[in-house]
Amino acid sequence: MQNTTFHKYHGTGNDFVIVDNRDGAFDANDTLFVKYICHRRFGVGADGFMLLEKSKKHTFSMRYYNSDGNESTMCGNGGRCIVAFAHKLGLVPTGELFEFEAIDGLHEAGYDPEHIRLKMIDVSGIEEMAGGYFLNTGSPHFVSYTEDLDAVDVFTLGRSLRNNKVFGEGGCNVNFVTSQSEGDISVRTYERGVEDETWSCGTGCVASVLTDYYKNRQIRNYQVNVRGGQLKVEFTPLGDQGYKDIWLEGPATFVFKGEITRGEGLELMK
Incomplete structure (x- = not known):
């Protein structure tokens, strides 16, 4: 079985498992495996899961999944955490604004060791x-x-x-x-x-x-x-x-790095 390398981050207690998928090796449609990874007893444990993927025009592309395994809408804390992960990969400089893609469009962001600034989409009304x-x-x-x-x-x-x-x-x-x-x-x-x-x-x-x-x-x-x-x-x-x-700002903290396989616990997730 192939191991999947992951990094875990949290943004003010909102925790995520992130995988560098620029090579496309992780099956983005494997919702059962994503659910398994996020499970707090059978897997790593997280509120959400993210893939950092290649973008043709921008620094990277973010794909976000809820812990139920389904791909979902934008996550602000997840966006800040994936910026910190991108910096760890050497994709993002310190102190300079850049753009990345997400399901709701382009986002500007800036990395600083103490905090991450993320520009959110415009809001049309309440x-x-x-x-x-x-x-x-x-x-x-x-x-x-x-x-x-x-x-x-x-x-x-x-x-x-x-x-x-x-x-x-x-x-x-x-x-x-x-x-x-x-x-x-x-x-x-x-x-x-x-x-x-x-x-x-x-x-x-x-x-x-x-x-x-x-x-x-x-x-x-x-x-x-x-x-x-x-x-x-x-x-x-x-x-x-x-x-x-609209700018969201706060810490994004690296927790640990590990590897996971499609283990026996997957059968219990079905």
Whole structure:
């Protein structure tokens, strides 16, 4: 059996397995193997899986999979982690902006040992619905505000909202938010595809920041507190037309490198 070399990273507790697939050796359609790799008992354990692949015009291409094995929409923390991995491979310089491809289009990014800056897609608008706010920040998100974030049963309530028919067949991610003070919020997120609370969600933090600004029209630079640490989000509002120049910033930490094969545990994943 062929071994697959992987690197594990986390961005404020949101953890990922990343494979350098520039040679195309990893079968990108092998959803069972991806699910196996992400499993926290049978595999490596991760919230998501990524392939770094060649791009004809840009530094690299990012493919992102949820821990259920299915290829999914954009992941902000995953994007920051794959930038750190690309730097480890020698593809990305320190302190210079570059572009890479993802499922939702091109992203600018900059690598620094202390933090990774990632430019997110423009957001066209925010819709008030289901007692909260809905928007797409590269992935669809529902944002609900609460005064006591610690008291929220994120798993139970998040799962219920995630599957609400109002969000369509694919459902959405669900964020619970408390405003601490001007430009300072705390967020907990239930992620679809993981089907559980994660310790951080980059696109969810962006969604939460934009809705807080939508509600209060205060400052444009935010600190976001998540279970795994802190992130920063800044943006430029376009009046009632949406938001541009959205940057997500925070650490991306290398955890370990290893090898994995298609082991016996795969049969248990079917």
